[in-house]
Amino acid sequence: MSSEDLSSDKTPAFDHFARDYDTAITKGLKFTGETKEYFAEKRALILSRNLSKLGHNPASILDFGCGTGTTTPLFRKHFSPCSISGTDPSEKSLEIAHTQHAGCTGISFIHTEEFTASSEFDLAYCNGVFHHIIPAQRQESIELIYKALTPGGYFSFWENNPWNPMTRFIMKRVPFDSDAILVWPRNARRNLARAGFRIISTSYAFIFPSALRAFRFLEPPLCKLPLGGQYHILCRKPDG
Ligand SMILES: C[S@@+](CC[C@H](N)C(=O)[O-])C[C@H]1O[C@@H](n2cnc3c(N)ncnc32)[C@H](O)[C@@H]1O
Incomplete structure (x- = not known):
């Protein structure tokens, strides 16, 4: 389907890509020599290390913009x-997520329009979603997440790094990113703070492609420099 067809279509964009999501993302990520699972695993690992340092072990997790439920x-x-x-x-993405996790206890998927958690x-975790939300609607989505969290709850916000030329190169080749408007870290921090979040840290991940993986030991010490393909803002809803 062309971008012209999509612009006149009211179906959520990802319904058109849900079945081919893996093929589309693999096409873009091939330039890194890694799979989407590599990136998802590393994000989860970075988050779990951050939260363990803060002594936080979440009992209930929200994946905002969960797609097909990869995480x-x-x-x-x-x-x-x-x-x-x-x-x-995206209903089609949720269908796939449901099918993949059918019979698993404690796992649920819900359409954003029916999501009213308080x-x-x-x-709350969110990866690669806000560049698909038009800038005028981003604050509303952040506020929805803020409301869904318990006081003292954490928000792990992951986005593609606009400073990174490889990120832009890959996004140009991924069909579902044709609508993307990248989110600058300073704007994300401002919007998060405006909703009431306390920013804990901003860090960057994924500097070295697979061909240079011998240098990945340098990624943690370099994480404060805006080099990696993605950035992570960890923030917290204040207590009480
Ligand atoms: C690149 S995919 C990422 C999916 C998943 N987070 C992951 O890491 O695999 C972007 C997802 O954002 C979803 N999305 C787009 N607009 C959204 C919105 N306003 N609220 C929540 N999710 C949205 C899309 O439907 C799509 O599933």
């Missing part, structure tokens, strides 16, 4: 939550 098993691997809920506006989750 769900990783929440189980890195944390021991009682419940994991995903929300997304003070339910002690961790």
Whole structure:
């Protein structure tokens, strides 16, 4: 389907890509020599290390913009939550997520339009979603997440790094990123703070492609420099 067809179509964009999501993302990520699983695993690992330093072990996790539910098993691997809920506006993506996790207890997926959670989750996670939300609607989405968190709950916000030329190169080759408007870290921090979040840290990940993986030991000490393909803002809803 062409971008012209999509612009006149009211179906959520990701419904057109849900079945081919893996093929489309693999096409873009081939330039890094890694799979989407590599990136998802490393994000979960970085988050679990950050939260463990803060002494936070989430019991209920929200995956905002969960897509086909790629991260769900990783929440189980890195944390021991009682419940994991995903929300997304793409019905087709949610269908795939449901099918993949059918019969798993404590896992649920819900359409964003029906998502009304209030003070339910002690961790919210969101990867690669906000560049698909038009800038005028981003604050509303952040406020939805803020409301869904318990006081003292954490928000792990992951976005593609606009400073990184490889990120832009890859996004130009991924069909579902044709609508993307990259989110600058300073704007994300400002919007998060405006909703009430306290920013804990901003860090960058994924500097070296697979061909240069021998240098990946340098990624943690370089994480404060805006070099990596993605950035992570960890923030917290204040207590009480
Ligand atoms: C690149 S995919 C990322 C999916 C998943 N987070 C992951 O890491 O595999 C972007 C997702 O954002 C979802 N999305 C787009 N607009 C959204 C919105 N306003 N609220 C929540 N999710 C949204 C899309 O439907 C899509 O599933």
